[in-house]
Amino acid sequence: MDELASLRRQYQELLERLERNEREFRRLGRAVWRVQEDERRRLARELHDGIGQNLTVLKHRLGQLDDALPADRVDARAALATALALCGDTLQDTRELSRLLRPPILDDLGLEAALRWLVRSQAEACGARIELDVDSLPTLDGELQTLLFRVAQEALNNAAKHAAATHIHVQLTARDGGLQLRVHDDGRGCEPEQALGAGGSGLGGMRERLRLYGGVLQLRSAPGEGLRLSARVPLSPP
Template identity: 55%
Template sequence: MTGKTEDLSATLANLRGDYRALVQRLEANEREFQRLGRAVFRVEEEERRRLARELHDGLGQNLTALKHRLALLASQLGDSRPDLQPDIDASLALCSQGLADTRELSRLLRPQVLDDLGLEAALDWLARTLGTSGGLAIEIRADGLPALEPDLQTLVFRLAQEALANVTRHAGASQAIVSVRVHAGMLRLTVWDDGPGFDVVAAMEKSRRGESTGLGGMKDRVALYGGHLHLESGDDGTRLAAAVPIPGESGILPP
């Protein structure tokens, strides 16, 4: 080998080394970014949990007490002031509505059932809540799941919550199916609806321009867990599919 060729191979070897080091640094930065992103969501969920409890135990208890006091007052008045009865009835109805709204808001912020009974029960509750208010038939297929870490359960619940909110608000569908299963080390969620469909590319653009947060937020959140999100819409309805690796099962270590 001539001196020039030796120089060239040494330079190439150096370049390859630099390139490898750069790729490793980029991968490390990406992992750190994902870890921080997941930590932000964890803090957000914790704050939602606290607010949900505060609403339920604070405002909720006060409204219950107020309702009981009004009912007591009404019974003490008996038949002596029939002119006050309509106002008392209206006040009791307002208390009941306020109490129901408070409980609903508290559950939507962070459903206790997710922490107490897990993902399948929380999805059943979500389907019941959204189904009764919108006249949409929602089926949940999430039985036989293995034990999943709380972060993943929360992720899937929030994805299903946003996807079903989109179905009720935009799809004009009469039926939706939510399915969660584990296959080949991946946790897979699909949400299908039988609506007439929409322009997915235009909707994603809208999201990228910051005019909506739902679809973009779901995509970002899935990416933080090393997964991917796919959306297709057409004559057969709309299908949102998310796949996320399960730590430990797919060679990826927990954070």
């Protein structure tokens, strides 16, 4: 009996040690992700306030040069017009990259406003019809808002760029102490395990991030049958 009690005690100690290690792993993982998002925020601000403003000034100066040129300097005017167009395109690309890195609307107005911006910008970029339904949401922690925004962003990128979807439906609901994000598309579909096994910043990476907050990511798909993505995360992560 003493030996059995000792084994039970050792087993219980092992379980407690594993639980402590799991909590520490999640804490460290969330800390790493916070650092990554802070770096995204800093880079986005540098692009917008630094490079973006310099390009704006450069475009203004080129415009002044164009206005000052005599009307008969056709070649010079054509060269300046090309430079102005290139400067304008680069400025637009810089602003778009800044918003994709970390859209200011996410920090300023919250998750719902950021999702509406994301859906609108993705629809304009890929030409797909994207619908968004958002339930009334409780006050959300900033990290949860960022987490669900990144999952939605990756799902829409996957549907538009890789699945060639023409119709995408995004739904965010809050119930039973958690948040659930669903993204359904009519694209070419995929093998779920293969998509999740890629890791990195794709759907597999999103699954690992959700796990850090006690969440789960599920995919239902088959080649040619579109993709149904469901992400659920508790309002109070462990």
